Amino acid sequence: MALVTAVAGPAAFLWDAYTNTTSTLDLKAGLAGNRVAQYIYSHESLWQYQQLHLQSLIEAPYADGAALQQRIYTTDGQLILEVGAPLTAPTITRRLPVIVSGQLRGYVEATSSFRTPLYEAGLVAVLSSLLGFGMYFALRIFPLRVLDQTMEALQQSQKDLATQNERLDTALTNMSIGLCMFDHQEKLVVANERFAEIFRLSPDEVRPGRTMQELLELAFHQAGRKEDDLQDTLRLSRRFIAERSSGYAVHKSGDGRSIAMTHQPTPRGGFVATFEDITERLLAEEKIKYLAHHDALTGLLNRAAFYERMDAIVGRIPKSRSLAVLSLDLDHFKNVNDTLGHPVGDLLLQAAADRMRNCTRSEDILARLGGDEFVILKVDSEHPADVTALASRLVEVLGTPFDLEGHQVVVAASIGIAIAPGDGTVPDVLMKNADLALYRSKADGGGTYRFFELDMDARMQARRSLELDLRKAIVTNEFEVYYQPIIDVKTGAVTSCEALVRWRHPERGMISPMEFIPLAEETGLIVPLGEWILRQACTEAAKWPSHVTIAVNLSPAQFKSKNLVPAVTKALVSSGLPAKRLELEITELVLIQDNESAFAILHQLRDLGIRIAMDDFGTGYSSLGYLRSFPFDKIKIDQSFIQDLPHKEESLAIVRAVVGLSSSLGIVTTAEGVETDEQLSSVTSEGCTEFQGYLFSRPQSAGDIGRTLSEQATPTINTASESTETRRRPASDTLPLPAISLPPETPS
Template structure:
């Protein structure tokens, strides 16, 4: 140690020592700056920065050495061997390049330290090679222990310098690393110089390939200038780069803070490197120190507050393992009542980036969309799609001894309610029906609305047909109970079709089809009841479809014809009118009874065309009859709702030339169930034209004396069901007596339908009935037979 201090204080020119130290400090500062730049760059750019850093460092070490050698007193009479001097510079640059490459290429501290030690070794190699270039008339010997110390000092200080520089790229770390690297070079040089032992030897001559100290001063100064120039260029480049990085950092920070997602970046050990405010606020971690902390510690802190459930260590270990194995994971976690989707994306070199998105509203919207797609918007019941799925699941779950029943329900006369009271009342009624159905079925049963006024029920797990029968009877009773909706008392019925699995089908489509067939049968049998599927129903449904096809074709082929049945005055016995009745003359089946096709025509809407045909034919045919003979035409409820009804009547009268007072239009009481105000308006318009209005089938439907008060009908027709039982039932006689008495008091003609024998006619005459028609007088006949029916007073015909 004394030898080193003596060498430094007594054998060196302090002015040159100060110059060498300044060059060394400047070169070290440039080297550390370039080291930071190299670590921040990837790819080919990194190699360029390492090369530049090695050149600056090597030249700085070389210049520092030879400036310090000029300050060394004993060196004044010597010279420097040129090849060896150049070799020392090459060694300084190349070994430093290796050390910097090792330190820059790894994030692990041990390799950074190794790289720094290699850089220190480069300083030693340059120094002792440079000393070997010194030629002077003296022998140079070395103190081995001091040489070892010099090498260790250079390696240790250089290793610490790069270790400090690698920890963080800021001013304090850069200054500390610069000082340490300067110490590595200076401490090595002056310790090594203290190990020199010079023994004068005049026999040693200076070779021709050497350079005198004065020239060496010039070269050293040039090298120092080059170092300073390179350092300045590097500093400028680094400053520009840092300015650009600063601007990019501002853009990045702005982007991070304006993201709708939360973002957090972790290193390979799970330490938080970077995060935005959205992440902190979303997870309510604004009051927790996050930067630089292990995520597992944050979990444990939240666990202590009761904000984290589960095993924090296990969860953290899974995250780290997934990142190390390069797995991208997506999880949905619930935090503070919010659903958050977390995507963990591994990064190259270790660590991962996690993004956090609040998907609470999105999940709610998806659930709402899914619910809307599978449920009826009005009643909230499952719709056809969900019902089909649940029926299929029920069939899969059903055991071998279980029976599954499908009930298809259709509300009776719902369309009349909807048309007369309006759609808001109709919708409220459907909602109430849905509520009653849900309350009436079992816990394991499913209720759905298939559309319109159609509902369906799946009954699962009952082993006998009686269970389905009991449920159907209960539903008919429940649905038929009166409803109170917006001050309206409404009474409707329901028709139900039932199919059973496995006997009636083993898949949803087959069971629904067969339940629909049974429902059609329930409607045909009078509504307000239920029917089970039977094998023959499919054949009848197919026959109905064929009939519908024939019916549509018959309209195009003009296969229909108007027949007429006489209406006689009971007192005089003469014919006063003919009722026009529609007949279908099928080319293969012959005459088809109206009961077989009129309901079908009403369901399909073809009754409007057929009704107009009968109206035109009746008006045209009646013009050839005597002027005192009228013609009566039935109007279907469907036809009466047509907006073209008035125009059709006007057109038929105008085209035929028939007087309006000879036309009588017959309506049923179901017409009056429709929109009463519009119905009365239409009736008054017809009456204003001179057309007479007759109330058909009085007493069989929803009869009310208020109808006769609201509109003064010209005629009341007593239904044939009362006439047929005149002689056997006293209540039928009482009804006819009441109706005829009512007609006399109101000045309304009464006509009895279905008179088949003299006894019935005599009783009607005795009670004062005005008119009669039936098979007693004649069957309905074509228009060509009208003259014959007028000539003969009575044409008896068997019923």
Template sequence: MSGDATRNGIEGLLHRWHAARAAAGGLPAYEDMVLGNLGRMASRTALVGGPPGHPRLLWVGEAFEGWLARPGADLPLKDLALDDLPGGLAQSLREIVGDVLAGAEPVRAPCTRVAGGVAYTTGMLGLPLATRGAERLVLLCLAGATTRTNLLKTLFRSTRQGMVAAAAMRDGAGAVRDFRVLALNDAAAAMLRSTVETAQWQRLTTLLPHLRGSAALAHLVAAVEGQTGGYEASYPRPDGTTLHLRIEIAAIGDLLGVTLTDIGDLKAREASARLLFEHNPVPMWLAGEDGAVLAVNDAATAHYGFPREDFLSLSARDLAVAPEPGAAQRHRRRDGSLIDVEVFSGPIPFEGLSATLTACVDVTEQRRAERRIAHMAHHDALTGLPNRVLFHRRLAEAVATGRPVGLLCLDLDHFKLVNDTLGHPAGDALLRQVAERLRACLPADGLVARLGGDEFAVLSALPSPALIGLADAIVAALGRPFALPDHQDVTVGASIGIALAPEHGEDPDVLLRKADTALYAAKAGGRRTRRLFEPAMDAALQGRRALERDLREAIAAEALEVHYQPLVATGSLAVTGCEALLRWRHPERGFVSPATFIPVAEETGLIAAVGEWVLARACREAAGWPGGVRVAVNLSPAQFRTPDLVGTVARALAESGLHPARLELEITEQVMLEETTANLAVLHQLRALGVRIAIDDFGTGYASLSYLRVFPFDKIKIDRSFTAALGREATAVAIVQAVIGLGASLGMTTVAEGVETEAQLAALRRSGCGEVQGFLFSRPVPATELRRLLGEAAAPWTAAA
């Protein structure tokens, strides 16, 4: 949405909230504010609810989830840590939700997260709501564009320390003779009595001629050669004044980072140094030429845990663990604990003696955070395995050696079903156990990584036969049941694709692509197996991509067709409705089976747009049928993830003029497996439009009976596998009769799919089935032919049709 559209949407939300509160005399109701009322703002919103003190994200719009940078549905807000929402978002969201619930008023506040040295700030609006069951909810909405602030540039410009970046300049013999200033901040330019524009790109000895042959230049040269550190020095300025500096140098190859700290004021205020020393919050002490501590401030005694008398009996060297020159050191406190410190020291007169003032900054937590960030940048937070970035680097290094190396790409079979049925915590527990089993299978020289989701990769220098054996061992190991906490054992299995270097290529990306192509072939070949890459696999993959491309073109050109299969009353054989079924007549391929192109549409995300088109076309066609004939349209799970499914159905009815009672929406168990508050709310909103809701393929899922408990369907469609078994399997009749009886007791119509014989029809009649559908009556036909059949079926339908 544009900035103006977002602002208008936010103001509209606030206006509706205040109006609803005035009308209700209390908090506006969730049902009045949210259900069907968010419109284009739905993508930018999230709903928070749950028991007091334990808020959770109940549902999350697409733009809001993109802003979170991770899946958000059912995310708990109370115990979020850095790993869950990095950069401070967790604390911001908790505070906004807490303020909204505490004040029962709208709250606007910025949410800021930090990533890669950049602060991303987004306005957030929180609205308190209540349900008709008195539950307290909070509607969160992204209230504006995200602003970016480069923290490194901000710090670089704002610090009072001079900061200079320089590059070494070498002579023909390779010796460093000078340095070129690449960048500097305003503070450094002021110290040099210059400007940033004047000093940048200058040779250092041109900018400061007195440096030629000086100790200062020697320090810089030594830093390039690996002798980094810090020192204090004084330099004459062009205007005749003296610049007293503390200089810290860091080198990466021929590049230098120099930090300049002006200590002229310190030297000018030696008389007040003791007061500054004693009350300074930074641990500090003075040491004589022999290293014995002459004085120590309160901050040092408190931080290190030594009484003053004990501290004064120490030598500065007694605190250091394996003391090394330079600012970064490790010290031991009185209790034995170790801390990382940055040590700053310099000469200072003390009671007529030459002494050294030392100040220590405890950077233990900073170093720990840096190590953690470095690890997180190259490892998966869930499993601790190397991530895609590190694995790609290791693969490139292995290929570069020229020695044979094998690459295994694998993913879990039906992992999504575990997440959908048992929840994401169970899925996470499964992934951790998968990582453990992969580590156990790996040879000593092997590397295993998690590339993302349920995708893993293995790198090994085993010869080809042993590599195939490793793949078989992994398939066997991951095929054994997994014991998940609070759940029964789960079995998933894995498919593996294998590529070899240099046989299949020497480019890491090419090898990954070929291993992925072999993985696709393994999955297409029945899963729970492995495939070694073959050139023919590329052709098969190209064929699938060509099919996807053709499907996109067919959708854009509206070249798909909707055919219709009649539903017949079992007793009278009168047509009661027709199911809309998608068909594709390709100019070169001929009729493409839905079993071929529907999975492609689902995998590529095209199914939502196609489903909306089928719905509109079916409603327009059904509006011209006899008044008692309904149309049934399938809704895919992907359509439930769109922000305005209810609006889409309402528009299809309004534009076609079809009465809502003549539209029947069929859903699969996948929608119910995602049994979220949002999905159930959408089903109730669709019911409120006046349409009928049917559950398709009943009896093939894991918990079909539970679906009937959470939502009162109008119709149950018995899967064709049970119809086909009638007359062949004694249990089939019992199951069909049980489903029909259950439907009758709940006031639901039952439909049997796949009726192809008179014997099946007779058995279903005896069982009391309400409607039937199948080739015995008609195959799916185009709309023109259906209109002819409906005209001929004004009398009861005959099986001969």
């Protein structure tokens, strides 16, 4: 059709142009022939020589204005006349005879150019070709391309569908849950492999077309479930189907598994059911729930669970009945961790928990609050004797040695007891009061139990108030430094003074160091307080004679602060005191808590030229080993041995051994707490280098010690003014302090 359109159009146009041209030429030639015939008829003779007249006859104008060339020929073909300019090729010529009275007298030709129709035919050919190409594209190329694209889209759609089906099949096959789809007649449409695995059915049993009831019957029969369970499940599923609602249910299989079923309706009346084996998840949830309420190490209740149980029990207990809270702590547990390691410490906690279980009843509540802190809630404690018996039993069994991986571990238990409703009706109050009783038990040496008493809370409030005042005192500078002389035994001269701190409270007056020094140690305030004492002592000692040194006690907390060496250096620089005139006293507790780090700091201090003294020597466990590990400059024999001289042979033997050891090592020995002439005579005869105590002087203020040092050119011991009895140190002042040795409450 496109080809016919492209060819027929210009051919028809060309044929039409040709026929029109030939018809026109025939007409024009006929008209010219008629006029020539008429002329010949009237001028029979010599007409062929009348070219001008003949020319006028055939040059008649035509309406179309087309260029025309005309000729007249005789019968023998001789050209008589040619009218018209030459024409461009191609041309079309038509010849007609000239008939006069039935005789042929000649011919007339009419010629016209055919170029313009050819051009027009060419244009028509181009337009027809375009039309034909358009028809070809529209009727063949375009439909084919559309068809190709449609086919490609269809093929791509089939590929996508195949991929989607493959993915869906893969997803169904690898799903962790079982899935099956039923139509509106409850017949199976599709099911995955996991569904058959969960219910332990063969693939042939799980085939499309089976009804829901048939599948459930097979599954329940395989799992060994009862008929009643099957009917209950069917009723539940059909209720979901009838209500067109989603549903969820958990079923127990005969082998103990838990199967979760979900039901979801589909638009056409069917439904999709999924099945998941949640046995492990439920076990994990139970474990998580257990761990959320129990201590992972001992299996006892944890703090949160204990308070929850305690709150429920205390809230519903009648006033006529009582219960007891026993707050329990293992003594020296930290030493076990430090010496044997945390794994052994964990074993100790587990063993201790087992022993506590054996001491309690099933209705009692036992919990671990953290670390080595335990608590027991003894329910229905009708008689205090029952609580006492339990506490005594706990102290006894926990004090029995533990055998842990070949290590024999000995600890003790301190117990504080609060009884409801007398000691409180709120869990927090009961626990606080039990803890207060526990603190009292520990203060009494541990390994025992104490019941809560009302004055315990008052003492705790007083301690809190004292702590606040202590923090304020450090800021407002309420402390003073006193100095107690240390005397050379041979010369009787003052060779050194020990710096001792005093707290003059603006309202309470002078507070005993035995009250605030332990509190400062516990709260960490001993670090800034110790640094202040060091600066004050160095500043004051710089004013003394150059042969007199200053001794300052160091706390274990100062070693832990990691700022000790810079603080000492700063005190020496700011005061201008030579390092050789500063003597730092430490107790064995410093070395026990962090041996390696403490020795490193001590070596740094000694490298500066500072003297190091071991205070309270003989009261620890490894003093001899420390003397071998570090070159101490001085040993101070603890006053507990000096007080028993000269009557107690054991103390005399210890002093003799310490002096002998120190002499062989080249270490100066100082006897602390010398209060009588007999004690001085004993330490002198045993070879002590120095002594310190009330026999010579009580601690003095900075002004008094300055005058004493400047006035005593030759120090002597004045014993005439006071009797030995009046010079004896008060009992409260003879106790060794944990870090900084301090004198009695009232200075001389």
